[in-house]
Amino acid sequence: MSILINKDSRVVVQGITGKTGLFHTRQCREYGTNIVAGVTPGKGGIHVDGIPVFDSMDEALRITQANVSMIFVPPPGAADAILEAVESDIELAVCITEGVPIRDMVMAKRIVEQSKTRLVGPNCPGLITPGECKVGIMPGYIHKPGKIGVVSRSGTLTYEAVKQLSDAGLGQSTCVGIGGDPIIGMKFIDVIKMFNDDPATEAVFMIGEIGGGAEEEAAEWIRDHMTKPVAAFIAGVTAPPGKRMGHAGAIITGGKGKAEDKIRTLQECGVTVAVSPTRMGEAMLTALKG
Template identity: 60%
Template sequence: MSILIDQNTKVIVQGITGRDGSFHAKQMLEYGTKVVGGVTPGKGGQEVNGIPVFNSVKEAKDKTGCNAAVIYVPAKFAKDAMLEDIANGIPLIICITEGVPVLDMVEVKKALSNSQCRLIGPNCPGLISPGKSKIGIMPGHIHKAGDIGVVSRSGTLTYEVVYNLTINNMGQSSCVGLGGDPIIGTRFVDVLKLFQEDPDTKAIVMVGEIGGGDEQLAAEFIKKHVTKPVVAFIAGRTAPAGKRMGHAGAIISSGDSTAEAKMQILRDAGVMVIDFPDEIPQALTASLK
């Protein structure tokens, strides 16, 4: 089993005629993802890698019955792409695009709150359920099907973690890259909940980093609701202290967002926090005993 996507997920690619969109559409197809269509306004009727291109999400949904959309459009069009998916009730939206203005995301969040849609990202690597489907930009071949759930705020660091799992013969149920932007559609808590409910996920690896308050909320959630073992790695212990944002930032976050503080909070919640990505497999073995 897996969370969010599997072999039956039918995905459309927004921005499929662009450089990144066409490249990754092909990579996803090769991995076995059911890529059923692409959307680029004004380019409907064309084909990219044998995938039909439509002018709008509505048209693509009507013709293909897609239930997921992945966005590779430039930052200035990303808001409209997300809003179009939400308006058309696409249940799962993955936005890879980097550099989306924060106020655009406020609008998107508002639209999401009035819908049944889930957004992953923006500025994220996407997600994969190994052996079934990958939607995003991660290298498929480093993954392996199994029962470890991985959730992360980072891209390449997640690959590092997954690679260490795979070479130690620990497959993954699903790996979800949440994205590095301040406002994102899906957070640690949401994915932890899904992994906790997924009967085929036995343990969870979370990869966090300095800044923000997500790991703290995750720790609170784990303490109350997660019975499966959780192993965490937090990046950024040597990163220079973040630049301050007036007083308002401190008033809003009202907590210590250093890597060390996050590690301690997670430890206090019963999470096994490790120092080096290659220590994860051992920590998982120990916690699964």
């Protein structure tokens, strides 16, 4: 079992003919992902590495029955690509693109929320079900099949956590990088709910950071509803207020979003919090012991 993607997922790549899109398409296919189509307006009819390219998402889905989109469209057109994915009624859209204008995402988010499409990202590493399917840019070789669900706002910290979990003998069911922008699709609470319902996921590791209130929202849901152990790490303890730290969404404003407040809330809600990024695997083992 897994959430969102598995060996049966059929993936279409929006922006497949760009340099970045093609590079990661090849990496995903090499991992075992079933890439069935690409979409680049004006280039329909060609093939890229044997993958058919279509002018539109509607055409691609009608012919290939794709159910997942991986988006590598440059920032000015990324929100439009998300909207085209939504209009095609695809089940899942994963937008890797960094630097999507916030104004564009405000509009796109409103439409996504009224659709059946789940959106992961933008500005995210994507997601992976180890040994089955990779939709994104994460290094596949560090992931091992197992029973720990991972959800993160950070890309590189996700990889570090996964490596520690794998080294500790704890594989992953699915890893989801939700993205670090202020306006994103699925949030912590959305993914954690899915992990809680997944019979093959025994515990969850969550990686948050300063800015916003998504971690606190998730912590309260965990306290009231979660039936499985949860461990976490919050990045940005030493970040000064008002200074953006990497992600566009990682900024403390109006006295809110401080790392120490997030850590305290998580602990009060029963989550085991790692004190250092070098001890994430250790924190997960502690949570599993109860």
